Amino acid sequence: MLVKVKNVNKEWDGVKLFEQVTFEVKEGERLALFGRNGVGKTTLLQGLTGRLPFDGGDIQRLLPIEEWGWLDQQAQMDSSLTLLEFVQAGTAELFCLKRELADLTLRMQEQETGEKMLNRYSELFERYAQLDGYSWEIKAERCLRKLNFDSKVWNVPFSQLSGGQKTKAQLASLMVREPKLVVLDEPTNHLDSAALDWLEQWVKAYPGTVVYVSHDRTFIDRTATTILELERNGCRRYPGGYTEYRAQKELELRTQEALYKKQEQEREKLLESIRMYSEWFQQAHKAAGQHDFLRSKSKKNVSRMHAKESAIERLDRDKVQKPREEAQLRMQLDTDGFAAATLLRMEDVGFAYEDQVTLFSHLSFSVDRGDRIAVLGPNGAGKSTLLKLATGSLAPITGKVSIHPQTRIGYFEQELGKLENEETILDSLLMLPGMTQSHARTILGCFLFPKEEVFKRIGDLSMGEKCRVAFLKLFFGKANLLVLDEPTNYLDVSTREKVEEALQHYPGAVLLVTHDRYLVRKGANRLLIMDGKSEPSLFPGTYDEYCSKDRSRALTTEEQLGQNERERLQLRLAQLMGSAQPEDPAEQQQLMQEIRRLRKQISDFADESQ
Structure with a gap:
């Protein structure tokens, strides 16, 4: 066991992201963290790595944090580093030694070398050799070649790389260090098919443990040994990849629907019995008048009624919740027709x-x-x-x-640059001829923008929300x-x-x-x-x-x-x-x-x- 998480919870700006999340990460697993946008998957990963505190609960890291490695959606790193330096910087001690040796060598060339400087250089060099620094440098270059980075871009600043290149650079940094536990946040974003194939092979063959977030179903199918589904009220573990998860979820839904239906039928029978015994008691009690024997006999119906009421209480205590469907995008794309071939x-x-x-x-x-x-x-x-x-x-x-x-033509741009960032989502619809506020809000609800969310500025939306706004434009484009x-x-x-x-x-x-x-x-x-x-x-x-x-x-x-x-x-x-x-x-x-x-x-x- 590498990590134990118990009942952790997190709020963001007063809104509950998740609570009562309990799970374990076992050695050698390929664990895919799965869930809807906005449920807090990235936040949970940051909490696991200690970069963000949870609001409650307990986390036990049975593996020292120094033996962890992670890849973020947005790499936060010194922008002045070149690609090669970024990859080497993942191995902090060797990178610092290499930089200090280079700095000391430059100073020794530019000024008179004293005994103190020579001793320091000798000390650094011995430590660098002890850690096999020169083999480490060769390994870093080999990893870059393996990821198809031409040597011409090794000295390009990391900040100038494309999204796909930044992802591959972070992977190269992990390959060089080989931590025992790797945490990857959306590693498949911006990768082309060749890089995706390589990443799948790397994750499957990695000698350590891998925890990752991805929405790429093929990637999950080919790499995951376990799926951990995160929801607002906890999480649940499923063995296998996405196909097995989907089949299990459908079985759960059908089973829950059947149990709920059976429970409601049982409830209706019990309520009918209670109504019947109540009526019998009222009629028998009235007919008995002051006759003690008949009055005592009528009370048996009360006992039976109370037994049925107790049965309903037990049913409520152990009740099966009605299957609740998450809000989903409801979209139908249409056209005005086209006669030519x-x-x-x-x-x-x-x-x-x-x-x-x-x-x-x-x-x-x-x-x-x-x-x-x-x-x-x-x-x-x-x-x-x-x-x-x-x-x-x-x-x-x-x-x-x-x-x-x-x-x-209806055009969906990858960069989403045609969206009006200053408009609210609602205003962008109200500009359409004949559009009323009630109709606009109904449509926005179908595109997963309920209630107060319609007043958000488009520029303040997440990328997933902006994608839905772009589809909204296509919806009206015909x-x-x-x-x-x-x-x-x-x-x-x-x-x-x-x-x-x-x-x-x-x-x-x-x-x-x-x-x-x-x-x-x-x-x-x-x-x-x-x-x-x-x-x-x-x-x-x-x-x-x-x-x-x-x-x-x-x-x-x-x-x-x-x-x-x-x-x-x-x-x-x-x-x-x-x-x-x-x-x-x-x-x-x-x-x-x-x-x-x-x-x-x-x-x-x-x-x-x-």
């Missing part, structure tokens, strides 16, 4: 930023009605640039981008082409699943950049591959089919039949997407129902293949 076309497009290497030079593809195209590739390959070309925010250097006159750049980055799992559901039922086309593999698997029927090395290429199939191309074994007969059926459904879907839109509204409705049915069947195939 093609919304957007790129022909031989090339682009490069000023004084930089060309990102791509011969990109050609089209977005057709009903398409779900996911753009995959490493950070820096030009995925966000491609989306800006598609929306007209950037113009190509070569080639042509053609947008159909009827195409109405776009027939959604261009989405990392739309689920800051959302918790339950909200991500609602966004997936809304996109699956959206009747328009989608062009999507995301590292969320669940979202790609659920929401894409074609892929645009941008590996940053060769020209972008289209893959005419799903994410699972793309991954299956790397299989070293042949498909079984059952798998082959399944793949054939899936391809048949996709062909039928493509035919319907390419057909002219009927003029008759009833026929339009019938067409959309058929398209949704086919999408559901294709999605079910994808689920079965996981």
Whole structure:
């Protein structure tokens, strides 16, 4: 056992985050801390590492804090450090020795060296050699190479690195030190697919214990041995990854619903019996008059009634709570319709930023009605640039981008820069024509902005809240082409699943950049591959089919039949997407129902293949 937590609680600005949280961290575990945005997962991690005090409860750290290591969402470190220095600074004693040796060497070169300075240098050098400092320096450089950091960026200030590079730098620092307990807060944020694959392998193979927070369901499935679900009134442990957790939660919900229903039926029977005995007593007592024997007999009904009342008290004491559903995003994306087959076309497009290497030079593809195209590739390959070309925010250097006159684009930016920070959430809706305050507040409730939260300034919102505001804009846009750049980055799992559901039922086309593999698997029927090395290429199939191309074994007969059926459904879907839109509204409705049915069947195939 490494950590024991008992009944800890925490408030923030007078609001309860969590209470009565009790759990243990066992040696060798890969424990995923799971829960909704705002429940206090980051706060709990900071309390575990001693950087934030709890308001009550007890925590026993059976492993010295010096043998802990952690990765934060926002790295707080001396901004003057270079990348290499940041990685080395994780091993504090060796880093301080190295700096003092370098400083002393410089002073010895610039001024006369006295005996005191020589003795100090000899003392430092001996300690540095004793701690194997030079092997440590080689290890730090090896870790940076392993994480694909070119030596050209080793001396770049840490503050100038991208979000993904900062995450990898923190991981490199942990790799060099190898603490016995590692605490990671959203380690998958900003990482591309190659870095995610590497991180999964590293977490699985790490010789110590790992506690982490992540909303990446694939990452949790592949690495977690235990999920600890944090709620406001405590926490609960579940063995396995996200898939096992989800199945167990559904079983719990069904069981609780059945027990609650049985309990309410039993309560109704008891109440009916109490009413009946009460009526019998009143009637018998009245009929008995002053006859002692009959009066005594009527009192038996009172005894029976009291027995039933005691039974109700026991039922209330051990009662099963009615299953309570958490508030969830309720969103339906709609469009004004689109009659033509093609919304957007790129022909031989090339682009490069000023004084930089060309990102791509011969990109050609089209977005057709009903398409779900996911753009995959490493950070820096030009995925966000491609989306800006598609929306007209950037113009190509070569080639042509053609947008159909009827195409109405809804654009979700990764940086969320188009939001008006000075407006309140409510005011942003009241500016719409014909919008009333009551209607606006109803809609905001569907987007998880209840009561007084509607008066928050957009600039004061968390990133997850800003994402919901951005989706609110898409909700009213009636776009027939959604261009989405990392739309689920800051959302918790339950909200991500609602966004997936809304996109699956959206009747328009989608062009999507995301590292969320669940979202790609659920929401894409074609892929645009941008590996940053060769020209972008289209893959005419799903994410699972793309991954299956790397299989070293042949498909079984059952798998082959399944793949054939899936391809048949996709062909039928493509035919319907390419057909002219009927003029008759009833026929339009019938067409959309058929398209949704086919999408559901294709999605079910994808689920079965996981």
